[in-house]
Amino acid sequence: MVNPRIRIGPGGSSPFMVVQPGANPANPNFDDIIFNGNHMPLRVMQKGNISVPSKGIPQVTSQFNYSWSSPVPLVYSSPGYRRLCNCIWYEPTFSPGYWFPWFNGVNSGGSQGGGVLVNDYYLYGLNWHTTIQSGSAFYPRAIVVWYIVYYNLVGV
């Protein structure tokens, strides 16, 4: 006897439900759901990576801005849609294999901000900026930013 794990039809908590073995597809617990026909799955719209060049070792104490100059066009661009975006970055020559959330900045301290912006048409690098001492070894190195953008969810 195999317990049904898929339910299609009226009644129950969803017209289409896929659940874990042993769960009741008519009214499953939160953790037992594989797919719920009432909820929007997270779908990837586009993903990629962007190389941001090094700023070099500063000759004078100055503020540096990390950003990329060319916005990435979104493959599906339409106003009024909410999108989710996430990003991480790494330094290919300094810390290969180590991935960082953007918000942590680079090894220099005193950094501010950072992130990825998505509007209706483009994905932008948001300035990460910091003041770096002249000759500092902690200059902004070349980084690679990996990003992923999800489709809009439900209409809002």
Next chain:
Amino acid sequence: MTKRVILGKRGSEYGIWVSKPGYNVQTATNDQLLLNISQAVDQIIMLGTINSFSTVVPLGLSVLPYVFINSTVFHQSTDGSSYLSNLGYMRPFPFGDSTANTTVIVTTAEMVFNSGGSFFGYPISVHYVVFRRRTT
């Protein structure tokens, strides 16, 4: 025509599978499947926008969900009107030292968005997405 959906038996297992375009659902590997019977899909159960603080959003769940938050910034025009800046949705959130942080407390019963955030003095809207993914 490539077979992409199985509702029934695949190998020795019964269930549902959906493959990516161009892949035979009978033989597709895990990374070639859009849906399979054994791995939960990340799904959104609620989303919305907060424009004033503090605000309570009822959840009414039995377990703590994963909540994703980002924000948009409104700029103030010289005539006093506000408009949505071209910054779009910011992530991560909150943003930088110059932003008055908005914090959110999430329980199974509700989300409480505290002290209104700002971006260099501009008001922000906070957008939340609640996933069907427990955090405990």
